[in-house]
Amino acid sequence: MRDFYGTALDNGFMLGTAQYPSPAVLADAFKRSGASVATVSLRRESGQDRAGQDFWQLIQDLGVHILPNTAGCHSVKEAVTTAHMAREVFDTKWIKLEVIGEEDTLQPDVFGLVEAARILSEDGFQVFPYTTEDLVVADKLLQAGCEVLMPWGAPIGSGLGLNNLFGLRAMRAHFPDVPLVIDAGLGLPSQAAQAMELGFDAVLLNTAVAKAGDPAQMAHAFALAIQAGQAAATADPMEPRDMAAPSTPVIGKAFLE
């Protein structure tokens, strides 16, 4: 598996921490997932409930790599400022960079994304950009200093899976040495397996686990699928063909007419 800014991960499972029914369910889901990375965010803290402090304790106890995001940011300035605040709070150079460009699809504003990635890379951040499968944008992100790319599978929270197989295959083929993560849009373990079979290095998902009826069981299912897909990718899968090819040898077949 390719490493992420010099960090080798135990597996290709990156799991979000949002939308779980309770902190206990979140912790249980992480335990069953075996995920190596947890995504987190920053929000306003009030002096009264101190929800952020409790959450901080919880994620530290997970014992996984922390990947803070800039979710909800719509401008370069907002994303860059959020990244700086996240770096201080979470004490990591990693940042999942989101610059959202459109509300219905939550697709990235790729122009702002490239600009923010350049600013943050120059400032020593290790940027994980949430992008599309566009090869030109991907190339500009690499030029901006990114050493990891995170194309979407489908719109965030949609559960539609890998919407553009051609584009994602092309991306994998075009950047053979770049760690690639499918970020967003996965709804089922089979879709995660498919991503790994295509040669992606990891998948990042949240809603599919958090909104399942049994998040811990679904986390476990995703872990198995990711493991299976990864194993398949390293086993050099056969090429599909249009016509049948007998698998049972024809030579030596009895003549019984």
Added chain:
Amino acid sequence: MKLQLNGDAITAQVETLADLLADQGLETAKVATAVNGTFVPATLRAGHILQDGDSVEILAPMQGG
């Protein structure tokens, strides 16, 4: 002085950003701060003098995808 704290109008008898955090009971909390949209690192809070009408954001770890 009058301030905007996380979007709410407040009145606080404070001079610096560090004072405001203490006033809110957050001086030792795991938070990051910004004033008027600009990040203020923890090490600079004590020296950051607040002005009447400043907009302060205090952010903490939260669930995210």
